[in-house]
Amino acid sequence: MKQIAIIGGGISGLSTAYYLNKFLKAKKIDAQIHIFEKETNLGGNITTLNKNGFIIEGGPDCFISEKPWALKLCRELGIGAEVVGTNEENKKTFILVNKKLIEMPEGLMLMIPTKIKPFLETPLFSLPGKIRMGMDLFIPAKKDGSDETLGSFVRRRLGQEALDKIAEPLVAGIHAGNPETMSLKNTFPRFLEMEQKYGSLIKGMIARMDEAKKFTKKPETGEPKLTLFMTLKEGLIELIDTLKLNLLDNTKIMIKNNALSINKITNGDKISYEIKTDVFTMKDIDTVILTTPAYAAAELVKNLDNELSSILSNFPYVSAATVSVGFKRKDIKHPLHGFGFLVPKTERRKIMATTWTSSKFSHRCDKDYVLLRGFLGGAANEKMADLEEKELIETVLSEWNAIMGISAEPVIQKAYRWKKGMPQYVIGHETTVEKIEKLAANHPGLIFNGNYLRGVGIADCIHNSELTAQKIAETMGN
Ligand SMILES: Cc1cc2nc3c(=O)[nH]c(=O)nc-3n(C[C@H](O)[C@H](O)[C@H](O)COP(=O)(O)OP(=O)(O)OC[C@H]3O[C@@H](n4cnc5c(N)ncnc54)[C@H](O)[C@@H]3O)c2cc1C
CATH class of the missing domain: 3.50.50.60 (FAD/NAD(P)-binding domain)
Structure with a gap:
């Protein structure tokens, strides 16, 4: 044997x-x-705390449905009906710019504008920034197909403002990474494909969205509608x-x-x-x-x-930390209508992102409460992951007070440190x-x-x- x-x-x-x-x-x-x-x-890395009616994820809180393998495994294991998508009525993400949370315009896919009107109207980018992003339509593709950093790629195609306000905080939120060292080929290979095939990210993203509409698989009976991010009702530990x-x-x-x-x-x-x-x-x-x-x-x-x-x-690895805090709904004035916000490095804050967990996913806590999760550390501020749990919680609460005006007393709080938790490609x-x-x-x-x-x-x-x-x-x- x-x-x-x-x-x-x-x-x-x-x-x-x-x-x-x-x-x-x-x-x-x-x-x-x-x-x-x-x-x-x-x-x-998958660790779920189910306490006092709150479902708190210490590490990952979802998987993406675009890559079908996690969903396929859940179905094979008979927990397809436990999979839940995001609350699409709250599908908005905010970016902190000059100390204010500004909604990402409709049609901005990752960092690529696909709808003209909301893009032209958004206060997120300056006029020169918008013109520079639009130049993606005319800038010729790099010919040799060689790898480059995500930072150099975004700067080349969409300009510095798109890098600072969207690409950098986005990759910090996903990979806790630094766009100036990350390999484009190994982290966002589709961007490279789009440039090679369509000569432009904007044209490539629009074509991809049309394709996706044709091929979107219907959920199986008893399963919720597929959204980009999916999770499990009782947390990923169910898997x-x-x-x-x-x-x-x-x-x-x-x-x-x-x-x-x-x-x-x-x-x-x-x-x-x-x-x-x-x-x-x-x-x-x-x-x-x-x-x-x-x-x-x-x-x-x-x-x-x-x-x-x-x-x-x-x-190479970088360290990060997550801090989840639950509050009574009535104590929070902020509407929390969205999935959360990203914080560009240029804002010089201690926090890199926040998920409004109970707005993004149902089943995370009772309707009289809310659950939020802050991310700290990452390539830009790795030392944060060395803080003790108490200091991490205090930091996140003070950041939320400054950014969202939240000063309520938490009903539950939990921090997780991820020393060398994120591999860097x-x-x-x-x-x-x-x-x-x-x-x-x-x-x-x-x-x-x-x-x-x-x-x-x-x-x-x-x-x-x-x-x-x-x-x-x-x-x-x-
Ligand atoms: C904070 C955070 C948020 C994330 N968010 C997401 C997300 O939302 N969506 C997503 O898809 N991915 C996310 N990820 C990435 C994803 O969670 C991980 O890549 C994935 O869970 C890694 O699984 P793994 O089994 O390969 O490694 P690990 O989860 O690291 O498992 C390795 C295991 O090996 C054990 N081990 C180590 N050394 C030894 C030894 N010497 N002897 C015996 N056992 C040992 C460890 O204890 C551990 O249990 C996130 C990661 C982190 C840290």
């Missing part, structure tokens, strides 16, 4: 185990799967709990098992691995799948491959991934499947886990 070890019990580890169960069973391959997780809880329940008997989860090192044992033609944890040593493993962050994988393979370990340990990312895979190929059966390789979002993690499991099952079946 084959022995497979998965290190890490986050969404990548658990979905790899789930798909391995599925593909190995189909190929009638007997295997024992062992999942090692150092913490008491499974889920990794983790359901995955766990759906694992087959041949899969053993070992929590509070901190993997310390992996050793390769060569016996004639046969290669196997040995995993030492802080609890025990497991020998005779045929396949090891590492789903931990890169810096944790670096420690694990130190004895095995110094060069690989060094590349993994140098992979910087220029040269593809070369780094190629190097990792080339070196890993020297160790048959050693496989890397982390969110630092081919997509950070939950949907990408699930997709890459399915592909990884499929490849392993095919190799074992031969």
